[in-house]
Amino acid sequence: MKNGYKVKICGTTNLEDARLAADEGANFFGAVVETDFSPRSLSLDQAKPLFSAQPIPGVALIFNMAEKRAAQLIQELNPFAVQFLGETDTLFIRRLKKAFPSTELWQSVHLPEAGKHVDFAHFKKAVEDYIEAGVNALIFDTAAVFQGKMKFGGTGLMCDWNIVKKLMDAVRSPVPVWLAGGISPENVGPAIDATDPYGIDLCSGVEAIPGKKDPLKISSLISIIREKSANRRKLT
Ligand SMILES: O=C(O)c1ccccc1NCC(=O)[C@H](O)[C@H](O)COP(=O)(O)O
Numbered sequence: 219m220k221n222g223y224k225v226k227i228c229g230t231t232n233l234e235d236a237r238l239a240a241d242e243g244a245n246f247f248g249a250v251v252e253t254d255f256s257p258r259s260l261s262l263d264q265a266k267p268l269f270s271a272q273p274i275p276g277v278a279l280i281f282n283m284a285e286k287r288a289a290q291l292i293q294e295l296n297p298f299a300v301q302f303l304g305e306t307d308t309l310f311i312r313r314l315k316k317a318f319p320s321t322e323l324w325q326s327v328h329l330p331e332a333g334k335h336v337d338f339a340h341f342k343k344a345v346e347d348y349i350e351a352g353v354n355a356l357i358f359d360t361a362a363v364f365q366g367k368m369k370f371g372g373t374g375l376m377c378d379w380n381i382v383k384k385l386m387d388a389v390r391s392p393v394p395v396w397l398a399g400g401i402s403p404e405n406v407g408p409a410i411d412a413t414d415p416y417g418i419d420l421c422s423g424v425e426a427i428p429g430k431k432d433p434l435k436i437s438s439l440i441s442i443i444r445e446k447s448a449n450r451r452k453l454t
Contacts, residue, residue, distance in 0.1 A: 222447020223410060224417030225440060226277065226396065227424060227431065229258040229372055233267050235431040240273035242436045243444075245417070246298065248277040251291060253303065255281070255369050258421070258429050262294060269295040277301050277324065281370060285310060292318050299324045299354065303370045305344065308351035315352050322354035326398075328361035328370050329377035336381050345389050356391060357419055358382045360399035374422040376400035379412035386413065403438040410446045418443060 227239035228248030236247040249268050253259040260268075269276050275298030278291060282304040292300060292314075299322035300314070306325060315323055325348045329336055345356060360377040361370045377399045386395055394416035401409050402423030409418065424439055426432035 222450065223415070223443050224394075224396075225443055226417060226419040227421075227436065228277075228279070228398070228419055229256070229421035229425075229429075230268060230431070231258050231260060231264075231429045233271055236268050236271065236276070237273045238431055238433055238436060242433070243440045244274060244436070246275050246277050247273075248279055248301065248419070248421075250279045250303075250372070251295075252283060252287075253279065253281040255367055256372055258372065262291060265295055269297055272298070275299070279303055279326075279371070285313065288314060289317060292321050296321075298322060301326060301357065303328075306348070308347050311348070311351040311353060323352070324355040324357060325353045326357045326359050326371060328359050329381060329399075331360050331362050331373070331375040331399075332378045336378060338381065338384070341385055342388050345385060345391070349389065349391060349393060353393060355394045355396060355416075357396040357398050358385070358415075359419070371398070372421050374400050376405070376409075379409060382415075383413045386415075403435055403442060406439055406442050407446060410443070414450075 225244040226246040227244045230236050230247045230249045239247045250256045250259045277299045278297040279301045301324040303326050359371050360373045360375045362373045396417045396419045397413050397415040398419035401420040424435040
């Protein structure tokens with residue numbers, strides 16, 4: 219999608235699905251690397267074929283990875299962007315940015331699932347700090363406990379879109395802001411209406427089975443997003 223809302227098809231585990239996302243018109247694919255709480259996590263070697271092909275720009279998602287390993291990942295995969303899933307030390311962001319100026323650094327911000335209490339001041343400060351440190355994009359997503367373990371993303375659960383919108387309005391981010399968490403073809407329209415994000419990032423909502431994307435779900439999602447984008451253009 220060249221104009222309008224962007225789409226990232228995330229949790230991609232194989233090259234066929236990265237190509238499918240590209241063919242259907244998504245803007246980015248994402249792959250989770252060396253992240254133990256994700257059933258879709260790839261080793262560096264498993265991720266290589268996806269990133270050497272990069273049919274569309276690829277985003278490598280990592281969780282609290284050591285700095286040396288993150289540098290190695292950037293050198294070996296040459297992703298368009300690295301996306302941090304954990305709460306990232308802003309000095310770490312600054313150092314990586316200096317070392318790899320041509321790699322974008324994206325930061326996930328994980329809110330609790332909708333209905334749970336949100337410490338608004340905490341999230342506002344975190345977002346301001348990430349912007350100040352120089353991240354290139356922010357992704358609001360959902361974190362939740364599964365089988366006693368906190369999962370930062372890939373939950374299939376929505377966060378509170380009204381709070382996302384309130385945070386967006388409060389920080390007036392100079393960088394693109396994505397919405398993720400439990401989005402599917404069924405609810406992508408209301409998700410866009412509620413937050414008017416730069417883009418939509420999703421994983422389980424377009425899968426046939428965990429780890430395998432569903433072509434029909436992706437094409438239905440993209441056609442809804444195209445329609446929403448066309449309507450927005452009419453309004454501006
Ligand atoms: O896909 C996963 O298993 C995953 C696990 C941990 C972090 C991220 C993960 N997926 C990639 C994404 O960024 C997802 O698009 C995002 O978390 C939303 O996932 P979903 O709620 O399944 O759409």
